[in-house]
Every structure is written in structure tokens, then in C-alpha cells.
Amino acid sequence: MATAPYKLLTFAMSHYSEKIRWTLDHANIPYQEECLTPVFHMGPALRLGGRGKTTLPVLQTPVESVQDSARILTWLNDHGQITSLMPPEHLAEVRAVEQRFNDIGKDVARLLYAKSFGKADAHIMELWTDHAPAWQARIIRLAYPLIRMGFKQKLRINEASALQAQARIDLAMHWLEDRIAHGHGRRELVGKQFTVADITAASLLAPIACPPQHPVYGDPEYRKAMAEATAPWKDRPAVAWVLATYEQHRGTLKGGVSW
Ligand SMILES: N[C@@H](CCC(=O)N[C@@H](CS)C(=O)NCC(=O)O)C(=O)O
Numbered sequence: 559m560a561t562a563p564y565k566l567l568t569f570a571m572s573h574y575s576e577k578i579r580w581t582l583d584h585a586n587i588p589y590q591e592e593c594l595t596p597v598f599h600m601g602p603a604l605r606l607g608g609r610g611k612t613t614l615p616v617l618q619t620p621v622e623s624v625q626d627s628a629r630i631l632t633w634l635n636d637h638g639q640i641t642s643l644m645p646p647e648h649l650a651e652v653r654a655v656e657q658r659f660n661d662i663g664k665d666v667a668r669l670l671y672a673k674s675f676g677k678a679d680a681h682i683m684e685l686w687t688d689h690a691p692a693w694q695a696r697i698i699r700l701a702y703p704l705i706r707m708g709f710k711q712k713l714r715i716n717e718a719s720a721l722q723a724q725a726r727i728d729l730a731m732h733w734l735e736d737r738i739a740h741g742h743g744r745r746e747l748v749g750k751q752f753t754v755a756d757i758t759a760a761s762l763l764a765p766i767a768c769p770p771q772h773p774v775y776g777d778p779e780y781r782k783a784m785a786e787a788t789a790p791w792k793d794r795p796a797v798a799w800v801l802a803t804y805e806q807h808r809g810t811l812k813g814g815v816s817w
Contacts, residue, residue: 591813
């Protein structure tokens with residue numbers, strides 16, 4: 559079997575990873591996804607990213623490896639791969655909307671972990687180990703309390719930061735709702751076509767909206783585990799927009815991962 563020219567390193571449950579996964583799927587760019595295990599991702603992310611950062615996603619291309627979802631979009635666009643998703647006449651606005659939703663990514667993670675650590679640990683452990691080799695899964699399970707503590711520190715998770723995260727997510731949702739309300743019936747956030755602005759907004763809010771098309775957030779177990787965190791937004795038009803966008807545009811996951 560021919561190997562795909564691109565390899566996408568992700569966490570299964572990462573919303574920034576979903577943004578790139580969706581972009582590649584939508585643009586029909588052949589790729590192989592590899593879901594890494596938290597903690598064990600650091601080596602590959604540091605080595606391939608070459609920027610002293612440990613974040614995923616990282617896209618390995620035939621030319622070079624690119625870390626960071628915004629930089630990956632720039633690379634794909636510069637190489638002529640996603641022109642219809644980044645229309646030149648709207649590029650500045652598309653990127654501004656992308657940035658707006660990138661900026662709440664950490665808040666979404668912070669809030670979900672703040673509300674589920676200590677309450678849904680069994681499910682979180684499962685999410686972290688679902689695609690892991692047996693030896694890694696064993697270590698994660700044994701070290702879970704320590705890793706959880708590390709996450710809490712890294713994401714600065716506490717009562718006050720969770721409240722602040724909730725307020726910032728709320729603001730982004732209000733912006734989205736205002737945008738749709740003034741869109742004269744159009745659901746696209748920029749111009750008249752589907753762009754990475756829509757993909758970014760929908761992906762970054764997906765852990766809250768829980769669209770059934772998403773392999774992690776669509777799982778009833780995930781919804782149950784995150785119910786307390788997601789409850790305040792259940793009936794919001796922004797959440798309805800995310801669900802409708804997934805239904806209309808998400809399509810098949812083509813990275814070859816068995817979910
Ligand atoms: N600015 C980055 C943020 C990515 C990010 O925060 N990824 C999280 C997962 S959602 C991550 O890799 N966390 C683990 C780490 O930082 O080591 C992007 O857009 O790709």
C-alpha cells in the first residue's frame with residue numbers, strides 16, 4: 559500500500575489537532591494520523607517541532623515538519639494545498655477569526671479538566687490511553703495522579719482560572735452568535751464560503767458542543783464525563799452552530815486511525 563505523503567501527530571482528544579485533521583480531510587490531502595499518548599508525546603514534539611515546544615499537532619510533510627496549528631495552515635496555504643479554505647480575498651479576516659478561537663483553546667481545556675478531574679478520572683485515563691501501546695498505557699495508569707497534578711500546574715487550573723475561562727469562552731460564543739445573527743442567513747463566518755475560520759471555531763468549541771461526528775466528543779461516555787462543564791452552554795445558538803457545521807461539513811475522517 560502506498561504511504562501517505564503527510565503524517566499528522568495528534569492527541570485523539572485535542573481540539574487543535576481536530577482543526578488540522580478536519581482541514582486535511584476537507585481538502586482531500588492524503589495523510590496518516592498518529593495519536594500520541596500524553597507525556598510520551600514530548601520527545602517527538604520537541605524533536606520534530608524544533609522550537610523548544612511540546613505541543614501537538616505536528617504535521618510531517620515530505621519537505622519538513624511543522625508544529626502549531628496556525629503555522630501548519632500557513633504552510634499548507636503557502637504550498638497551494640488549501641486555497642479554497644483560505645480565500646486570498648478574505649485571508650486577513652479568516653486569520654483574525656482563526657486567532658480569536660485559537661485564543662480560547664486553553665480556556666476550553668482548562669475548564670473541562672477543572673470540572674472533570676477528581677470526578678471523571680476513569681474516563682480521562684481512558685482518553686489518554688486509548689491509542690497507547692500497552693506499556694505506555696500501564697505507566698499512564700500508574701502515574702495518573704502525578705500526571706494530573708502536572709496538568710493542573712501547567713494549565714493553572716483552579717477555581718478562579720476556571721471562572722475566567724468560562725467568561726472568555728462565553729465572550730467568544732457571543733461574538734459568534736452576533737456574527738451569525740448579522741450574516742443574512744449565511745452560516746459561514748467569513749465571506750460566502752466555508753473556510754478555516756469555520757473549521758477553527760467549530761473545532762475549538764467542539765469539546766463543549768459534543769458533535770456526534772467527532773470520535774471522542776461524540777461518545778456518550780465523554781458527554782457524561784463533561785456534563786457539568788458543558789451544561790451552561792447547552793442551549794446556546796453558538797453550540798447549535800457548531801453542531802450544524804459538523805453535520806454539514808465534517809465528513810469522513812481519512813487519517814486511518816481506528817476509533
Ligand atoms: N498553539 C498551539 C496549541 C496546541 C496545544 O495547546 N496543544 C495541546 C493539546 S490540545 C498540547 O499539545 N498540549 C501538550 C503540551 O503542551 O505538551 C496550536 O495551535 O497548535
